[in-house]
Amino acid sequence: MTSPLRIRDRLDHRFAQANLSAYLDGEVTGDQKRRLERHLAICAGCREELASLRDTVMLLRQAPLRPVPRSFALPMELQAEQARSRRWNLTYSYLRGATVVATFLLVLLVSGDALIGMGAIPIPDAPPPLPGKVAVESVPEAPAVVEAVVEREVAATAPPTKVVTVKEEAPTPAPEEPRAKLVQEQPSPAALAQPSSVAEAGLARGGGAAPDAAAVLGASPSAALLEDTGMAAIAPSEKAPATGPGLEPTPVPTATLVSPTAEQPTAAPTQVPVTATPEPPTATPTQAPVTATPEPSPTPARVAAIVTRGAATEPVEPPAARRLSPVWAIWRGLRLLWGMLAGLLLILLASTIWAGHRRRP
Amino acid sequence: MNEETLIASARQGDLNAFNRLVLAYQQMAYNLAYRVVGNEDGAMDATQDAFLRGYRALHQYRGGSFKAWILRIVTNCCYDQLRARQRKPTMSLDDILEDDEHSQLLQNHGQRPEAQVERRELGAFIQSGIQTLPNDQRVVLVMRDIQGMSYLEISQTIMVSLGTVKSRLSRARAKMRDYLLSHREQLPDRFRPRDS
Numbered sequence: 001m002t003s004p005l006r007i008r009d010r011l012d013h014r015f016a017q018a019n020l021s022a023y024l025d026g027e028v029t030g031d032q033k034r035r036l037e038r039h040l041a042i043c044a045g046c047r048e049e050l051a052s053l054r055d056t057v058m059l060l061r062q063a064p065l066r067p068v069p070r071s072f073a074l075p076m077e078l079q080a081e082q083a084r085s086r087r088w089n090l091t092y093s094y095l096r097g098a099t100v101v102a103t104f105l106l107v108l109l110v111s112g113d114a115l116i117g118m119g120a121i122p123i124p125d126a127p128p129p130l131p132g133k134v135a136v137e138s139v140p141e142a143p144a145v146v147e148a149v150v151e152r153e154v155a156a157t158a159p160p161t162k163v164v165t166v167k168e169e170a171p172t173p174a175p176e177e178p179r180a181k182l183v184q185e186q187p188s189p190a191a192l193a194q195p196s197s198v199a200e201a202g203l204a205r206g207g208g209a210a211p212d213a214a215a216v217l218g219a220s221p222s223a224a225l226l227e228d229t230g231m232a233a234i235a236p237s238e239k240a241p242a243t244g245p246g247l248e249p250t251p252v253p254t255a256t257l258v259s260p261t262a263e264q265p266t267a268a269p270t271q272v273p274v275t276a277t278p279e280p281p282t283a284t285p286t287q288a289p290v291t292a293t294p295e296p297s298p299t300p301a302r303v304a305a306i307v308t309r310g311a312a313t314e315p316v317e318p319p320a321a322r323r324l325s326p327v328w329a330i331w332r333g334l335r336l337l338w339g340m341l342a343g344l345l346l347i348l349l350a351s352t353i354w355a356g357h358r359r360r361p
Numbered sequence: 362m363n364e365e366t367l368i369a370s371a372r373q374g375d376l377n378a379f380n381r382l383v384l385a386y387q388q389m390a391y392n393l394a395y396r397v398v399g400n401e402d403g404a405m406d407a408t409q410d411a412f413l414r415g416y417r418a419l420h421q422y423r424g425g426s427f428k429a430w431i432l433r434i435v436t437n438c439c440y441d442q443l444r445a446r447q448r449k450p451t452m453s454l455d456d457i458l459e460d461d462e463h464s465q466l467l468q469n470h471g472q473r474p475e476a477q478v479e480r481r482e483l484g485a486f487i488q489s490g491i492q493t494l495p496n497d498q499r500v501v502l503v504m505r506d507i508q509g510m511s512y513l514e515i516s517q518t519i520m521v522s523l524g525t526v527k528s529r530l531s532r533a534r535a536k537m538r539d540y541l542l543s544h545r546e547q548l549p550d551r552f553r554p555r556d557s
Contacts, residue, residue, distance in 0.1 A: 021534050060506035074383065
């Protein structure tokens with residue numbers, strides 16, 4: 001049976017074996033030193049171990065110190081090199097910081113844009129609708145009529161070179177508008193044979209707005225929103241108004257080219273100049289061939305443009321109502337900033353990599 | 362000019378100030394490198410590389426013991442040398458030791474020839490024993506028993522705890538003692554350790 005005293009001696013022996021080196025250097029605490037010395041007093045093996053360690057240390061301390069074979073002082077050319085390197089280091093640090101900031105801002109913008117796009121961030125409603133638009137939206141049967149018109153017009157515009165006709169717009173009754181005048185002067189037989197409900201609705205209201213514009217607006221609420229928020233593209237007829245009666249009808253069919261699903265208000269319409277192509281006699285019996293006629297694509301921008309044009313005939317239209325909603329304006333600005341930041345980030349990344357290579361010779 | 366002033370000037374790019382620090386520490390740095398790497402050429406390369414790195418990285422020095430900071434760089438350069446030598450061994454250790462100790466003998470013109478031979482043998486014997494140690498124990502043993510650094514300085518230099526320094530040193534000394542006892546016939550009489 002092992003007595004408690006023997007167990008303590010064994011523990012002290014293990015402790016001494018592990019700490020004799022530190023004891024030799026005086027790197028033990030007072031308690032550890034007393035414990036070691038108590039054990040050394042009774043353990044001959046540890047005393048011999050301590051003596052051999054002391055001899056080893058003494059021998060190592062007698063190892064000759066080697067003289068330095070040469071001076072290790074650095075050449076003075078290094079000073080200029082270090083100054084250059086320091087400048088590059090500074091440039092690299094600034095570029096790296098700017099890159100980090102640009103990346104952070106870009107991520108912030110992209111994520112915010114994505115959240116707005118997904119509807120996670122609500123956008124306030126558009127400004128109050130125009131008086132003309134309110135009257136138009138009350139026409140219930142307009143969407144169906146316009147959709148039918150659109151389908152027919154889209155089918156007709158399928159060939160790349162097409163003569164633009166005004167047959168669908170013939171019933172336009174607004175006497176003040178030159179477009180309507182032309183239609184009245186050159187009525188299409190088909191249009192005369194089929195007076196659309198669009199015209200009826202417009203005439204029934206007796207409003208100043210063109211009935212086709214009203215019907216289109218009623219048919220496409222998104223177009224109305226686009227018009228309100230200023231996202232609608234400007235129709236070519238607004239940018240370059242017709243200068244002669246021969247060219248005047250050309251923008252008219254743009255009102256009929258409506259795609260209910262189109263959502264790109266800023267998409268530029270593809271304009272194919274038409275140069276005196278033969279046209280089917282049934283389609284344009286009275287229409288003269290048109291030179292350099294823009295052929296718009298059926299987008300909501302067209303719709304919005306017509307609506308805007310129609311609304312322009314209103315006697316009173318406050319310009320402020322057509323301004324952008326502030327949030328939409330900010331959003332559009334952020335989109336612009338988005339692209340600029342992406343470009344800037346690319347430049348910064350390239351510069352940072354370049355400076356990183358240059359900073360160490 | 363004291364050390365802090367020299368360090369401050371060197372941090373501003375003054376190479377003369379840094380070279381004065383180099384002259385103050387090159388003996389210690391070179392001997393540490395020599396004992397760790399084990400040959401003169403490697404030690405010279407490691408020492409020069411360490412001072413060059415130190416000058417370039419002086420802006421990263423955050424105060425404290427400059428000696429510990431520069432010896433840490435020396436230690437890292439020694440490890441780089443050892444790794445490079447492991448990849449491309451060119452000379453045997455015996456050749457290196459003979460060449461180095463011979464060149465050292467030629468430099469000590471002031472001593473008696475017997476004393477020179479005795480010290481050369483002792484230096485070679487200690488160096489061969491040190492080379493048997495693992496790198497981490499070797500560095501601690503050289504810093505403590507040859508360079509005379511304190512435990513605290515060693516822990517600051519190699520960035521380990523005091524307990525780790527104690528345990529590494531204890532194991533290194535025990536191995537060195539065993540090596541000396543097993544090869545004591547190669548030692549001069551007055552240096553032979555006693556049997557335990």
